[in-house]
């Protein structure tokens with residue numbers, strides 16, 4: 001039960017993270033904006049075009065009501081005069097026709113500039129999105145593996161997807177809306193004061209009141225949205241848990257409890273959504289009511305002025321158009337500013353990733369040390385020191401030598417440092433002291449790519465990517481022919497199995513696909529390494545999750561692979577390594593014994609004890 005509570009707490013934590021994201025504000029608003037602006041350097045012209053379009057759009061849409069006042073007054077005067085004459089009123093080019101066409105022209109121009117600003121802003125936002133996404137993609141390849149150890153995968157993925165999408169969406173809607181709103185409000189208020197300072201002052205009073213109320217409501221609305229988001233987080237967690245734990249849930253007959261949990265959270269979500277939706281859909285119109293009241297008061301006062309001849313009919317209706325122009329963006333302003341702040345916080349998170357320290361750059365090609373190809377496969381560790389974090393040293397003084405063609409077995413309890421040894425050999429992490437050499441060349445002086453091409457790794461975690469079996473085998477050698485691929489599969493003892501699949505080598509597989517078993521995956525990854533023909537092998541024996549026949553096939557395939565190559569085998573069962581040329585016994589990050597099976601047995605140390613515990 002305690003575990004369950006813990007799990008729920010974890011879900012709650014992640015849900016709270018999402019909730020706080022909803023309420024978030026950027027740490028440094030202006031530096032972030034400046035950086036974003038720099039990132040969009042090649043798109044500045046688009047932004048300037050947007051600004052020019054906004055100015056023209058605002059100008060035309062503000063001119064339209066003023067011009068409509070003129071059109072209506074011309075029509076009103078013409079109709080009144082015709083009425084007094086007892087004749088008909090006909091619209092001709094000179095008699096209001098030209099004014100109507102110009103009026104339509106003004107709206108058409110406003111519409112044109114509106115489309116231009118939206119179109120150009122979409123281009124600006126998406127190009128900026130692409131630029132930052134490319135930078136992140138590039139960055140991910142240059143981040144040290146230690147970065148991934150300390151960040152959850154979802155967190156990194158979210159930066160490159162959600163955060164960037166949010167930014168481009170908010171640029172296209174929020175920023176554009178804010179810019180046009182500022183123009184619309186300022187222009188409308190100026191026009192209102194031009195027509196009637198009294199009516200304009202009444203509007204300003206109510207506008208201030210509505211802004212204050214909107215601000216309060218926006219805050220409450222965000223809190224409700226955060227509450228809803230929290231329950232969405234809980235629900236996602238519960239559904240994910242029910243999905244990934246489906247086998248265990250059934251085996252303990254906990255289906256009912258699991259679905260009751262989901263029901264309970266769904267109920268909470270429905271309630272939170274109801275309140276959030278009510279706030280968005282019902283309270284916002286209530287805020288508009290304030291403006292409506294202002295309109296009524298202005299209508300009464302303006303009606304009096306109309307009767308007194310202080311206003312024309314055209315100006316009367318134009319004034320109301322300006323009220324509409326200014327009040328709608330006012331209602332939206334607080335919400336818009338909140339979304340902009342939240343988007344800027346997203347951008348900050350993207351920049352945080354871009355600012356992470358990168359792996360030390362490889363030496364320039366001219367300065368890099370090279371190993372003569374084909375490499376002999378002579379590897380040496382000399383007094384190597386290493387720790388995953390500087391304050392926690394793991395390896396203090398590790399030395400050993402692997403001669404060309406030798407089989408080196410690495411044994412030790414879980415957490416002893418076997419994988420770490422391999423990580424250092426492949427330069428996934430940089431050592432803190434001593435040196436590692438390949439054919440006598442310090443690996444730190446080499447280009448990482450050149451170093452790694454000498455190695456082939458078969459790990460327990462057999463990773464397949466989304467593609468055909470043939471593509472997966474040819475991952476390291478994309479130019480391989482079908483014959484070479486089939487030959488590699490045959491050597492890996494996986495050809496027979498592939499042929500039983502519906503489309504043979506063209507069968508589609510994915511990392512999370514169920515159509516292929518753990519053992520078969522491993523055999524495919526062995527075929528992948530065979531095809532690349534590396535001179536040095538790293539094999540992590542995976543034997544726990546496969547049946548004896550597949551295990552035998554894997555061991556067989558690995559033995560074929562090891563012939564004539566230097567190989568490092570992380571051994572979990574001592575039976576497979578008695579023939580190793582060198583056995584490294586590790587404990588707490590350090591090699592405590594090394595030698596052949598016979599030497600170590602004779603020494604009667606840890607290895608002998610371990611061997612006896614497995615076989616006697």
Ligand SMILES: Nc1ncnc2c1ncn2[C@@H]1O[C@H](COP(=O)(O)OP(=O)(O)OP(=O)(O)O)[C@@H](O)[C@H]1O
Nearest residue numbers: 149388389394412413414415416417418419420421
């Ligand atoms: N990426 C990492 N960041 C920080 N510490 C790590 C990291 N990887 C391993 N460690 C720590 O380093 C020590 C050695 O781990 P390592 O994975 O090398 O052990 P191992 O012998 O391969 O274990 P196993 O047989 O369980 O795979 C452990 O204490 C582990 O917690």
